[in-house]
Amino acid sequence: MFKGLKPINYGGREVWPLVEGGKGVAATNHMSSGAWAAAGGIGTVSAVNADSYDPEGKIIPQIYRSRTRRERHEELIDYAIEGAVEQVKRAYEIAGGRGAININVLWEMGGAQRILHGVLDRTRGMVAGVTCGAGMPYKLSEIAASYEVSYLPIVSSARAFRALWKRAYSKAAEWLAAVVYEDPWLAGGHNGLSNAEDPLKPEDPYPRVKALRDTMREGGISDDVPIVMAGGVWFLRDWDNWIDNPELGTIAFQFGTRPLLTKESPIPEGWKNALMELNEGDILLHRFSPTGFYSSAVRNPFLRNLESRSERQIAFSTEAAGDHQFQLDVGVKGKHMWVTRNDLLRAREWHGLGFTDALKTPDNTLVFVDTEEKGIIRKDQADCMGCLSQCAFSAWMDTDTNSTGRLADPRSFCIQKTLQDIAHGGEIDENLMFAGHGAYNFKKDPFYSNGFVPSVKQLVDRILTGD
Numbered sequence: 001m002f003k004g005l006k007p008i009n010y011g012g013r014e015v016w017p018l019v020e021g022g023k024g025v026a027a028t029n030h031m032s033s034g035a036w037a038a039a040g041g042i043g044t045v046s047a048v049n050a051d052s053y054d055p056e057g058k059i060i061p062q063i064y065r066s067r068t069r070r071e072r073h074e075e076l077i078d079y080a081i082e083g084a085v086e087q088v089k090r091a092y093e094i095a096g097g098r099g100a101i102n103i104n105v106l107w108e109m110g111g112a113q114r115i116l117h118g119v120l121d122r123t124r125g126m127v128a129g130v131t132c133g134a135g136m137p138y139k140l141s142e143i144a145a146s147y148e149v150s151y152l153p154i155v156s157s158a159r160a161f162r163a164l165w166k167r168a169y170s171k172a173a174e175w176l177a178a179v180v181y182e183d184p185w186l187a188g189g190h191n192g193l194s195n196a197e198d199p200l201k202p203e204d205p206y207p208r209v210k211a212l213r214d215t216m217r218e219g220g221i222s223d224d225v226p227i228v229m230a231g232g233v234w235f236l237r238d239w240d241n242w243i244d245n246p247e248l249g250t251i252a253f254q255f256g257t258r259p260l261l262t263k264e265s266p267i268p269e270g271w272k273n274a275l276m277e278l279n280e281g282d283i284l285l286h287r288f289s290p291t292g293f294y295s296s297a298v299r300n301p302f303l304r305n306l307e308s309r310s311e312r313q314i315a316f317s318t319e320a321a322g323d324h325q326f327q328l329d330v331g332v333k334g335k336h337m338w339v340t341r342n343d344l345l346r347a348r349e350w351h352g353l354g355f356t357d358a359l360k361t362p363d364n365t366l367v368f369v370d371t372e373e374k375g376i377i378r379k380d381q382a383d384c385m386g387c388l389s390q391c392a393f394s395a396w397m398d399t400d401t402n403s404t405g406r407l408a409d410p411r412s413f414c415i416q417k418t419l420q421d422i423a424h425g426g427e428i429d430e431n432l433m434f435a436g437h438g439a440y441n442f443k444k445d446p447f448y449s450n451g452f453v454p455s456v457k458q459l460v461d462r463i464l465t466g467d
Contacts, residue, residue: 001464001465002236002237002243002464002465002466003240003243003466004240004243004244005017005236005243005464007040008226008250008252009224010042010100010128010129010150010177010178011100011128011129011150011177013100015040015041015042015099015100016039016040016041016099016460016464017226017250017251017252017253018036018040018041018042018252018253018255018460018463018464019041019042019044019102019180019228019230019252019253019254019255020032020033020036020041020042020043020044020254020255020256020259021044021104021188021230021254021255021256021257021259022044022045022046022048022102022103022104022131022256023044023046023104023188023189023256023260023434024046024048024104024106024189024419024434025046025048025049025416025419025420025423026046026049026050026051026266026419026420026423026424027046027260027265027266027267027423027434028044028045028046028104028259028266029045029046029050029051029087029091029266030045030086030087030088030089030090030091030094031090031091031094031264031265031266032259032262032264032265032266032456033045033087033091033101033102034090034091034092034093034094034095034101034264035094035262035264035455035456035457036099036259036456036460037091037094037095037098037099037100037101038094038095038096038098038099038456038457039098039099039456039457039460039461040098040099040460041099041460042099042100042101042102042128042129042252043091043095043099043100043101043102044101044102044103044104044131045084045087045088045091045101045102045103045104046084046087046103046104047080047083047084047087047088047103047104047105047115047116047119048080048104048105048106048109049062049076049079049080049083049109049387049416049420050080050083050084050086050087051083051086051087051266052079052082052083052086053086059424061424062076062079062420064076064383064385069384069385069386069394069396069402070386070402072384072385072386073110073111073385073386073398073402075385076110076111076385076386076387076416077110077111077114077115077118080111080115080118081114081115081118081119081122084103084115084119085118085119085122085123088101088103088119088123088126088127089123089126092123092126100128100129101126101127101128102127102128102129102130102131102152103119103123103127103129103130103131104130104131104132105130105131105132106132106133106134106135106190107132107133107134107135107136107137107140107389108134108135108291108293108388108389108390109134109387109388109389110385110386110387110388110389110396110398111386111398112137112389113139113143116130116140116143117143120143120144120147120149121147124147127149128149128150128177129144129149129150129151129152129177129178130143130144130149130150130151130152131151131152131153131154131180132151132152132153132154133153133154133155133180133182133190133192134154134190134192134291134293135389136160136163136164137153137164138164138167138168139168140153140168141168141169141171141172141175141176142168142171142172144172144175145172145174145175148175149175150175150176150177150178151169151172151175151176151177152176152177152178152179152180152228153169153179153180154180154182154192154230155179155180155181155182155192155212156181156182156183156184156191156192156193156194156208157192157194157208157211157212158208158211158212158214158215160192161179161212161215161216162215162218162219165215165216165219170219173219173220173221176221176225177225177226178225178226178227178228178252179212179216179225179226179227179228180227180228180230180254181205181208181209181212181227181228181229181230182230182231182254183205183229183230183231183232184197184231184294185199185202185203185231185232185285185437186202186205186231186232186296186436186437186438187230187231187232187256187296187436187437188231188256188257188283188296188297188434188435188436188437188439189256189295189296189297189434190289190291190293190294190295191231191293191294191295191296192293193285193293193294199285199287199294205229205231205232206242209227209229209242209248209251210247210248212227213227213247213248213249216249223249223250224249224250225249225250226249226250226251226252227248227249227250227251227252228251228252228253228254229242229251229252229253229254230253230254230256231254231256231436231437232436232437232438233253233254233255233438234257234258234438234441234445235466235467236253236463236464236466236467237466237467239251239253255463256436257435257436257438257439258459258463259456259459260272260275260435261275261276261442261448261453261454262453262454262455262456262458262459263453263454263455263456264455264456266423267422267423268422268423268424268425268428270425270427270428271422271428271433272453274298274300274428274433275435275439275442276442276443276448276451277443278298278435278439278440278442278443279440279443280440281440282298282299282439282440283296283297283298283299283435283436283437283439283440284296284297284298284299284303285437286303286306286307288303288306288310288411288412288413289412289415290388290391290392290393290394290409290412290413290414290415291388291391291392291415292390292392295434296434296435296436296437297432297433297434297435298433298434298435298439300428300429300433301429301430302418302429302430302431302432302433303432306411306412306413309367309369309373309410309411310367310411312350312355312367312368312369313361313365313366313367313368313411314339314340314343314346314347314365314366315339315340315343315364315365316328316337316338316339316364316365316366317337317338317339317364318336318337318338319336319338320338321338323340323341324338324339324340325338325340325341326338326339326340326341326343326344327339328344328347328358328366329344329348330347330348330350330351330356330358331347331350331351331355331356331357331358331366331368332358332366337366347366347368350368351368354370355368355369355370356368356370356371357369357370357371357373357374359374359377359410360407360410361407361409361410361411362392362406362407362408362409367410367411369410377410380393380394380413380414380417381393381394381395381408381414383414383417384396384414385416386398386402387415387416388415390404391404391415392404392406392408392409392412393408393409393410393412393413393414393415394408394414395407395408395409413432415432418431418432419431419432419434445467447462447467
């Protein structure tokens with residue numbers, strides 16, 4: 001046992017201060033989270049479009065049959081509730097009364113509040129807590145408290161927590177089980193990097209977490225309410241000075257990337273194999289996500305294509321003005337657009353390389369793509385099922401008009417399509433592959449030598465040694 005590490009009281013029972021990260025669409029399910037709880041920790045079922053099963057136990061494909069986006073959005077909510085309820089019930093059974101089961105939702109996912117109500121109503125007594133990030137989930141405390149379930153907001157700064165506490169959480173203080181601090185420079189998936197922070201200049205998490213604890217103390221929150229350190233956690237020995245540290249109060253640790261590579265992890269073998277080959281620097285912190293948030297994923301051909309697509313981009317004007325004195329004669333077929341001389345030459349070069357179609361962005365720029373890619377982009381935009389509360393890629397918004405009022409952005413992608421595809425055996429090079437920035441440790445950590453893939457129990461036992 002790693003020195004100083006001791007169980008915490010959570011949901012009325014003693015558990016290890018080790019939390020399984022939620023990991024979005026189908027990358028965390030009943031097998032992984034049930035096993036994590038059975039090993040004595042806090043397992044986390046992803047309630048983001050989770051899988052349902054037919055009577056033979058096969059995954060039901062999430063196919064959308066309705067004609068309109070609004071109707072497809074209703075289908076999506078039905079899938080999400082049914083899937084998450086099924087996953088929670090199965091995870092609870094696997095846990096067998098040990099550890100605890102949480103669910104994870106993204107506040108900016110489409111229908112988040114309705115899904116949360118639908119899942120908690122049908123899983124009473126099984127869910128210990130709800131972790132929630134990706135946005136400012138002011139109503140999280142109210143919804144969780146109405147079902148007598150704990151809540152664990154995910155924040156990346158003391159300032160964000162202060163706003164949540166003052167506006168909403170102080171009214172349901174008794175149900176606040178922990179606050180998850182997610183390091184915006186190290187965590188996989190979407191993260192809370194603010195406009196005031198530099199994506200290229202990571203900050204030490206210690207002073208940021210200390211500031212969070214100070215803010216919690218200002219609100220009268222006991223030091224027994226843990227701060228969960230998430231993002232960049234691999235070996236507990238690296239966090240020795242955080243454990244039993246009076247400045248920080250009670251600390252727990254969330255593992256998002258390491259549990260991807262376990263026997264119970266539901267991700268496909270190709271994804272697991274790819275994790276073992278990553279080197280330091282292979283994870284890209286980028287802003288291509290249609291959510292508008294920064295996020296971190298493996299810099300595979302899928303991401304590289306988005307990078308190069310954005311590089312084939314020029315500004316335009318609808319009339320000759322300033323430097324924009326040259327009429328664009330490629331990619332726009334009869335439309336009158338004016339560009340700089342240099343950009344005209346670049347556009348002609350891209351056209352000659354086969355990128356013959358120019359697509360408008362919301363920022364008065366054009367990106368050049370080939371005809372096949374244009375077709376895929378337009379089809380994916382048309383097939384939108386409203387998986388986000390607002391989506392830059394399709395211009396969907398969960399309002400009466402179902403529109404953001406902005407032009408759909410061809411520099412982004414359909415996140416629902418790619419995450420469902422990679423989680424269910426799609427090509428790993430052609431899809432978004434989320435992972436934390438410490439994923440290169442799979443290649444370096446002797447625990448995984450010779451391709452060893454542990455069970456969740458073996459992984460938790462290993463983590464508890466400090467390694």
